[in-house]
Amino acid sequence: MDSVIRVVAMYGFLLLVFRLTGKRTLGEATPFDLLLLLIISETTQQAMVDDDHSMTHAFLLILTFAVINLGLSIIKQKSPAVERVLDGVPVVIVEHGRLIKDRAKKERVDEEDVLEAARETQGLERLEQVKYAILKKDGKIAIVPEG
Amino acid sequence: MPGELQDAGEEFMGQTRREWVVQRMAWVVMALVLVGALVGFFGNGPWSERTAVSEGGGLSVEYQRVVRFQAQTHLVFTLEAEGGSPVTLVIGDGYLGHFDLESVVPEPESQLAGPDQMVLTFRPVRAGEPVRVSVRAKVEKLGTIAGVFTLQAGDIRGGVPQRVRIEQFALP
Numbered sequence: 131m132d133s134v135i136r137v138v139a140m141y142g143f144l145l146l147v148f149r150l151t152g153k154r155t156l157g158e159a160t161p162f163d164l165l166l167l168l169i170i171s172e173t174t175q176q177a178m179v180d181d182d183h184s185m186t187h188a189f190l191l192i193l194t195f196a197v198i199n200l201g202l203s204i205i206k207q208k209s210p211a212v213e214r215v216l217d218g219v220p221v222v223i224v225e226h227g228r229l230i231k232d233r234a235k236k237e238r239v240d241e242e243d244v245l246e247a248a249r250e251t252q253g254l255e256r257l258e259q260v261k262y263a264i265l266k267k268d269g270k271i272a273i274v275p276e277g
Numbered sequence: 278m279p280g281e282l283q284d285a286g287e288e289f290m291g292q293t294r295r296e297w298v299v300q301r302m303a304w305v306v307m308a309l310v311l312v313g314a315l316v317g318f319f320g321n322g323p324w325s326e327r328t329a330v331s332e333g334g335g336l337s338v339e340y341q342r343v344v345r346f347q348a349q350t351h352l353v354f355t356l357e358a359e360g361g362s363p364v365t366l367v368i369g370d371g372y373l374g375h376f377d378l379e380s381v382v383p384e385p386e387s388q389l390a391g392p393d394q395m396v397l398t399f400r401p402v403r404a405g406e407p408v409r410v411s412v413r414a415k416v417e418k419l420g421t422i423a424g425v426f427t428l429q430a431g432d433i434r435g436g437v438p439q440r441v442r443i444e445q446f447a448l449p
Contacts, residue, residue, distance in 0.1 A: 131322035134314050184345035186448040190314050197307050 133187050136178045137194035144174070145216070153218060153237060153269035217267045224263035227256075227276065237265055247271035319448060320345050327443070335439035336366075336428045344416045344447045349379065354410040356428060357439075361404035365429035369394040372424030375447075376414035383410065396429070416447050 159167070178191055206213035223234045229241050244263045248254040252273050262274040317324035320343040330337040339353040356364040363386060371393035385397040399408045416422075421444060428439035 131315050131317055133319075133321070134311055182345060182348040184348045184449065186319050186345050187348065190311075190319060193307055194311060194314075197304075197311055200304060200307075 133178075133182075133190035134194045136180075137191055138198065140174055140178060141195065141198050144170075149216070149218065153265060153267065220267055220272075221265045222262055223265050223271075224257065224260050226262075227258035227260055229257065239265060239271070244271060244273075248273045248275075317343070319343060320348075320350075329441045329443050331428070331439040331441045333439055336426060336441055338426055338441050338443060340443050340445065342445060344422075344445050346416050346419050346447050346449050349413055349415050350376075350445075351414075352412040354408075354412070354426065356399065356408045356410065358401040358404075358406065358408060361401060363398050363400045364408055365396060365398045366410065367394055367396050367427040367429055369425045369427060370423060372422070372426075373414070375416070375418035375422045377417050379413045379415060381410065381412050383408075385410075419447050419449055421446055 179187070202216065206216060221233055221237060223230055223237065223239055224244055229244065234240060234244075241257060244260065245254075245257065247263065247270070248257075248260050252259075252275050254260060254273065254275055259276055260273055261276045262272075264272045264274070266272055313319065314322070316322050317326065320341055325341045325343045326339070327342045328337055328339045335357040337355045339355075341350050344350040354366060356366055358364045373395055374393070381397065383399065386400050387398045389396040397410070399410060401408050423442065423444050426441045426443075
């Protein structure tokens with residue numbers, strides 16, 4: 131019983147923390163972010179495994195994670211409202227070469243981030259060449275070039 | 278060529294449809310396993326928590342019906358004392374040989390160990406009060422584990438030996 135409850139609590143907590151810290155936490159992984167993710171995973175593992183090293187416990191932990199993920203994916207497919215709450219929504223941050231500053235600031239994205247994405251994905255050099263830049267739900271920036 | 282592609286596509290769709298059926302059946306099984314885990318079929322749940330009481334009620338033991346290999350389990354013994362005299366618990370049948378004993382609380386007044394039994398003596402705090410003993414141990418055996426617990430002579434009520442037999446199952 132406690133195996134399942136531990137995972138449900140941890141899943142809910144991690145979902146809440148990552149949702150509240152914003153898209154860029156996941157999208158832009160600097161070396162320190164990777165280190166942070168390792169520390170988080172290690173702490174999570176300790177809290178869930180505790181001193182029960184049995185295979186049954188490990189199977190139940192994995193199964194519970196898989197079933198929660200599966201359950202939420204089914205719910206999100208049926209309810210776009212739930213999907214928006216759990217996954218967030220994409221945000222347009224550049225429109226016709228103009229950075230929408232208040233949105234970019236709130237999402238902690240700057241012109242340099244947009245230009246980097248524009249260079250990497252479309253080979254563009256200037257912001258004026260960008261029709262739309264969209265901060266996706268996964269924290270990455272999608273670029274639509276000017277016709 | 279388009280015909281071949283269509284044939285291959287149909288063949289793949291056939292497999293895909295079979296996979297969908299298997300996946301959805303697996304989802305139901307997975308959900309049922311989790312419900313079973315919550316109930317305690319895999320240890321640590323209400324179904325697994327048992328209490329065995331001796332005939333006469335002098336000895337009872339709370340234990341887990343299902344335990345897990347290399348994980349901690351606990352037993353709580355309630356020993357009825359005759360007046361203020363010490364009570365002696367015999368853990369027999371080599372039961373503790375299947376565990377790595379971690380703690381016995383409270384500490385026994387005396388303890389003796391034989392090849393297949395352990396004899397622990399406790400003194401009640403107040404005359405007539407039962408002694409509750411908590412034992413924590415790590416499971417070191419897979420499969421069925423049987424144990425026999427006895428309150429020793431002097432604590433026998435009305436000539437009935439206060440004895441309890443339990444059976445546990447250790448999952449991997």
